[in-house]
Amino acid sequence: MILKDFIIVGGGIAGLSAIKAIREQNQSASILWISDEDRLPYKRTKINKHIAVGFSRDEFALVEHDWLLTHHVELLFDRVIGIETAKHELSFKHRGNLQYHKLIVAIGNKPRPLSINGLSQDMVFNVHNARQVENIIRSTSSSRTYMVVGAGVEGVETADQLVQKGKKVILVDRNSMVLQRFFTPKYAALLQDTIQKAGIQLLLDVHDIDGSLGESVIQMNGQQYDVDTVISTIGYTPNIELAAASNIQCNVGIRVDEYMQTSAEDVFAAGDVAEHPSGEITCLWHAAEYQAGWPE
Ligand SMILES: Cc1cc2nc3c(=O)[nH]c(=O)nc-3n(C[C@H](O)[C@H](O)[C@H](O)COP(=O)(O)OP(=O)(O)OC[C@H]3O[C@@H](n4cnc5c(N)ncnc54)[C@H](O)[C@@H]3O)c2cc1C
Structure with missing residues (x-):
């Protein structure tokens, strides 16, 4: 089975921020980024502000294909449907299982x-x-x-x-x-x-x-x-089902400590899905970016 050093689930800003932080520290680790959407990860904050004028498919892309190539980041379009934390293994909707050394769950939320x-x-x-x-x-x-x-x-x-x-x-x-x-x-x-x-x-x-x-x-x-x-537009609820089914501790969001570590070994969470020790779930772009990044 293929083993990756880092697997980041969720093609949002928290996922990208985690990738940038990893690359700052480690240029050789294998990084797999998983998105279940139908295009390059994009700036979510822009979309509802452009209904009047419209937008092209990758107009708000956070990174280009070239950036992914240069930084040796593999982007896979699929949906993770299971986490086997004891085996460090993920299962997917369309492809076979993969293993990780470290997993970052940055899967955001969904409309209520x-x-x-x-x-x-x-x-x-x-x-x-x-x-x-x-x-x-x-x-x-x-x-x-x-x-x-x-x-x-x-x-x-x-x-x-x-x-x-x-x-x-x-x-x-x-x-x-x-x-x-x-x-x-x-x-x-x-x-x-x-x-x-x-x-x-x-x-x-x-x-x-x-x-x-x-x-x-x-x-x-x-x-x-x-x-x-x-x-x-009545609000959002964190995507906890995947983690909860893997017995990772969840409340409203996936519970993390001050290092964004979840209750499972080598599994981290960040962004709109993460619930902090204070009980806060931020739901803000820059907060998601900051949480997943390298502390300054
Ligand atoms: C319309 C809109 C406007 C907004 N405007 C603002 C604003 O002006 N200012 C501001 O600060 N914030 C704004 N926000 C909030 C901001 O966009 C979020 O806080 C931020 O995008 C959170 O980033 P994230 O990476 O945690 O999650 P997300 O951006 O939600 O990314 C998570 C990704 O994970 C994917 N995913 C989920 N489950 C799986 C799975 N099982 N397998 C694979 N992938 C999966 C999702 O499809 C999604 O692509 C807005 C949000 C919306 C929806």
Whole structure:
């Protein structure tokens, strides 16, 4: 069986940062980077901010193929489906097993499912990866009215992009203010004013959403709205299933110590999937980059 010195699972910024840190210290170790997406690892923060203008396949790539070659990093497109920690072995969706000396799990998070009566999950769009955002961009050729559920940062950005694209947008939140995690009511009110002036219809305090009344009809707090497409930006949950199935200690995220070590020998985790000793899960680009990097 093929053995690699380092296997990094997850084609995001945490994975790349770990690779750069390893190469700074060790030019000869074999490094295998695994991504389950359909393109070069890219800057995830850009995708929902480019719905209006669109983007080409590798426009936001974090590294070029040449960089991978120069740094002797092998990029494999597949999905890891099992970790056998005692054997230091990974199993894959499409290829045979591989062994590692050290494993870095940087597999991020996934959208929390949006549950609306009458709407199945496949009728709800997300902005979590480039393919999903491309689907939204494609939908703009036929959809005229969008409902964006979740008035956090990504929801506000996504709604704004769709308005720029000439769409009618209803931005919905169950809270009584936008960006509740970040803003005081006073500053949220200023942003709400700006959002409405941009042409976005803002519905707050929405606790009752029903999509069972017919095609393109959504009822919220007793009132009916025409909606062609629903986009969920209600938040994310760390991808812990892979680690949990391997008996690596997880809580909300994969538990790590201050060195990003998990409960399993030679297995580390970083980025949006990692839960720190304080219980914090950061979900921020630079935090993911920093955690997986070499301490300065
Ligand atoms: C639309 C959007 C906008 C954002 N904007 C901002 C912003 O403006 N500022 C900011 O600070 N943060 C922002 N964030 C958050 C930021 O993007 C994340 O904190 C950061 O990308 C986390 O990096 P990561 O490497 O931990 O995980 P990710 O970027 O999620 O990468 C994990 C990768 O692992 C892959 N993967 C999962 N399971 C497996 C498996 N079993 N096998 C192989 N691969 C697997 C995933 O498909 C993914 O490609 C945004 C996030 C989104 C979704």
